[in-house]
Every structure is written in structure tokens, then in C-alpha cells.
Amino acid sequence: MTTPLGDSAPDEFATAVSAFARTRVAPRSTAMDRAAAYDPALLDELREAGLLGIEVPERYGGLGGGLRHVLAAIEELAVVDPAVAVLVDVQNALVAAALLRHGSGDQQRRWLPRLAGGAVAAFALSEDGAGSDAFAMTTTASPTPGGHRIDGAKAWITNAAEASLFLVCARAESGLTLFLVPADAPGLRVGERVDTTGVRASSTCPVVLEAVRVPEHDVLGGLGRGAEVVVSVLDIGKLGIAAQQVGLARGALDLAVRHAQDRKQFGRPVGAFQGVRFALARAAVEIDAARALLSAATAAVESGADAATRMRSCAGAKLFAAEVAERTATLAVDVHGGLGCTADSAVARLHRDAKVGSIYEGTTNIQLRTVAATLLAVPEAGGRDEEGLVGT
Incomplete structure (x- = not known):
């Protein structure tokens, strides 16, 4: 390759x-x-x-x-x-x-x-008080001679333990801004890994930035343009998670089908029983549908579709793929019965891995909020659309 x-x-x-x-x-x-x-x-x-x-x-x-x-x-x-x-x-x-x-x-x-x-890279966006409401972040970037000083703390940063480069989002005087920060920059510290339920091999860590100096040439996309760039990047990020969830669902279905053909009860393979085979068939159709949504959303990004179309397509693909993955992983455990509940079984691992798909890169409710914003001309009751970026 x-x-x-x-x-x-x-x-x-x-x-x-x-x-x-x-x-x-x-x-x-x-x-x-x-x-x-x-x-x-x-x-x-x-x-x-x-x-x-x-x-x-x-x-x-x-x-x-x-x-x-x-x-x-x-x-x-x-x-x-x-x-x-x-x-x-x-x-x-x-x-x-x-x-x-x-x-x-x-x-x-x-x-x-x-x-x-x-060199492994990480995207430092989320904070303890800024998850779904990503733009509520408190990390700041203050002007200094020749660049900026970043102060703040990031949370739930994937790849942090392995990273040589962090793409950090902070609030500058002109608005949200993205900075390229090497992992060995003085003042940047990666905290202890979070002990997660799923995708356990992946490192998830807090990242602390104390008086981290970043030269002007390491501002990505321009001062004050961070919000615009983040939305654009997260659209592609949602496609990445949708692809991950489609793959996870495929893996879970493959294991379930194999077991349904090999495991015998009442003198026949469990896959011969309608209650099992119909469930597997429905999962296969849902995976095909998730892949089709992913392909359509990818086409929207590649073709330079308008912002509303791109956001709706990417949010929909991520939302549906995550739901399909969770359902399929649960089905795979059910088909395996007690064997699916053993800690080291592949289906148990995929079942644990599936849950985070509906959370990271925007929760299911955030994706629904994004799609709703492209459908309805009226603003969300009691909500706010900070910087014109509903659903990010």
C-alpha cells in the first residue's frame, strides 16, 4: 500500500x-x-x-x-x-x-x-465545559510579539498520548482561531489517559496549555476564522466516524452470520430460525442504507455543495451509521448468546466500541439539531445559534 x-x-x-x-x-x-x-x-x-x-x-x-x-x-x-x-x-x-x-x-x-x-496528530477542540456546545470554550489566545500565547485546558482529546502535533482551537480577540502546536511546545502537557469503556486502545486524554507560545505562521486558516474552518473540518470528520461505524456494523454482522451458521440448537443451525435470519437480513439492509448515505454525503463534500446541503448530508450519514452500528453490535451479541457476553469475545468488544459512535464528532441530538436547522425556517425554541453555526 x-x-x-x-x-x-x-x-x-x-x-x-x-x-x-x-x-x-x-x-x-x-x-x-x-x-x-x-x-x-x-x-x-x-x-x-x-x-x-x-x-x-x-x-x-x-x-x-x-x-x-x-x-x-x-x-x-x-x-x-x-x-x-x-x-x-x-x-x-x-x-x-x-x-x-x-x-x-x-x-x-x-x-x-x-x-x-x-507523526500522529490530534484535534484539540473539546473542553470539560464545551462538548456539544463546542464554541463555549474558554481556552484563550492572547497576542504576543510575533505570535500568540495560548492558555486553557482541553478534554477528551483522541490520539493525545501518541500525538506529535495538536490542532488547537482557542478564543482570540478576533474570534475563534486554530493553531498548529507541536506536542513538545513548552507549556503543553498531556494528562493521564481516560479509562474508556470502548475503543480502549485509542488514547483519550486531557491536554493542558499554560502560556504556550505559538508563532504567527502557525495560525491555520487565519485569525478569527476558526469557527468557519472547524465547521468545514467537522463535516469531513463526521464522514470519518460514519465510515468507522459502517465498518463496525459490517464486522459485527460478519461475526453474527458466521456464528448463526455454525452454532446448532434443536438439531439445526440457529440461523435456520426465522427470528435470527430475519434480524440478520434487516441488519444487512440497514448497513447498505448507511453506506449509501455515506456515499451521498461524501459526494456533497466533494462537489462543493452549499453549506446547508453539506451539513445536513454529513450529519445524517453520521447519525444513521452510528445507530445502525449500535443495533448491529447488539444483535451480534444476542446471536452469540452467552458467548457474546464474555469479556474477550470479538462481538463484546465491538458492542463496547459501538456506543461512542453516537457521542463523539457530535452526539445524535446534535446531528438531529443540525438536520432540523436545514428544514425549518423558524429558530429553535430556547436555543441559540452561536456565530451562525447551528448543530456543530
Whole structure:
């Protein structure tokens, strides 16, 4: 997969990533889930396979793929391990995507080769008091000679423990602004990992910034344009999580079908009983529908659709894929019966992993709020649309 993608179809790339996931990721998944950490050797293999720079141009050491290649990789990795998929998602569909679409030429030349070369990135947006209401953040950026001083604390930051680069959102005098901050910047400190229920190998940590100095050339997208850039980036981020959830659902369904064919009760495979086979059939149809929504939303982003269409499509794809993943993972546990409730079973892990899909990158209610805002001309009762960004 280190060969540049060029004109390679996303389906061809998906086949290659699927083989990588089965042979390099799946054998490690149980141990990484137990340890609540990635195998360091796997991070090297992700880099060698080009999966940390999928959309990064060839001249910067990446694969030179497109958005659909990114989403194909996330989906195929999630079939076997959603925790690995989310690392690749944040790397490619958030930070690299932001640099490619909003970074200056200098920023791209400095950072894209590092990302493609194995430097892990993290997006520092959320805070303890600013989750669904992301723009209620209190992290500040104050002007200093030649740049800015950032002070504040971020929470629930994915990839924080492995990150070499943080894309930090803070309040400047001119409005929300994004900053490129190296992990070794004086004053930046990554806290202890949060012990999560699912996607346990993925690091989730608080990040403290105390008088962190950022030069002017590391402002991404321009001073005061952070809100606009964040919305644009989060649309792609939602597609990444939708792809992860579709992959998770596919993996859960595959395990359920296999067990339904092998497990016998009352003298026949449990898959012969209508109560099981119809449930599996419905799950297959829902997964197909989720993939279709994801494809349509991807097309809206690729074609430069208007903001309302793009936001509605991305929110809808993420919302539906997360719901399908949770239902399918629950079904897989049910089909496995008691075996599905053992801590180290693959279906139990996918069931734990599925829940966060309806929470991160915007909760289900936030996605519904976004879709509703594109349908109704009247404002939400008692709500507010800070900076014109409903549903972010």
C-alpha cells in the first residue's frame, strides 16, 4: 500500500486495507483492548502502509489519494478494530484534511511530510465545559510579539498520548482561531489517559496549555476564522466516524452470520430460525442504507455543495451509521448468546466500541439539531445559534 494511489479506485484500495486489517491488526486487537494501548509496532506498520498520510500528496511523502480513499481505509480497519480506525480517522479526516484544505503552502510543506512519515496528530477542540456546545470554550489566545500565547485546558482529546502535533482551537480577540502546536511546545502537557469503556486502545486524554507560545505562521486558516474552518473540518470528520461505524456494523454482522451458521440448537443451525435470519437480513439492509448515505454525503463534500446541503448530508450519514452500528453490535451479541457476553469475545468488544459512535464528532441530538436547522425556517425554541453555526 505504500505505492502512491494515483488513479487507483477506492474499492481497490479498500481490498488492500482489508487484507492489512485482517493480517496486521486483528491478531493484536484483543491484547490492545486489554492493555488499553496500541502496540507500538502497529503504529510503525500503519506508517509503512501509508495509512497515516492517505490524502497527503505524493510530493510530501503521502499516498496522494482522495477523500473516498480515506473513508475506505477507515471503514475496512473498523471491520476488525474500531480503535485503530479512529486513529487513522483523526489523522486523515481531521488534521491532515484541515491542513490540505485550509493550510498555507508553508504549513503544508512543514507538516504534511511529518504526518505521512509517522507523526500522529490530534484535534484539540473539546473542553470539560464545551462538548456539544463546542464554541463555549474558554481556552484563550492572547497576542504576543510575533505570535500568540495560548492558555486553557482541553478534554477528551483522541490520539493525545501518541500525538506529535495538536490542532488547537482557542478564543482570540478576533474570534475563534486554530493553531498548529507541536506536542513538545513548552507549556503543553498531556494528562493521564481516560479509562474508556470502548475503543480502549485509542488514547483519550486531557491536554493542558499554560502560556504556550505559538508563532504567527502557525495560525491555520487565519485569525478569527476558526469557527468557519472547524465547521468545514467537522463535516469531513463526521464522514470519518460514519465510515468507522459502517465498518463496525459490517464486522459485527460478519461475526453474527458466521456464528448463526455454525452454532446448532434443536438439531439445526440457529440461523435456520426465522427470528435470527430475519434480524440478520434487516441488519444487512440497514448497513447498505448507511453506506449509501455515506456515499451521498461524501459526494456533497466533494462537489462543493452549499453549506446547508453539506451539513445536513454529513450529519445524517453520521447519525444513521452510528445507530445502525449500535443495533448491529447488539444483535451480534444476542446471536452469540452467552458467548457474546464474555469479556474477550470479538462481538463484546465491538458492542463496547459501538456506543461512542453516537457521542463523539457530535452526539445524535446534535446531528438531529443540525438536520432540523436545514428544514425549518423558524429558530429553535430556547436555543441559540452561536456565530451562525447551528448543530456543530
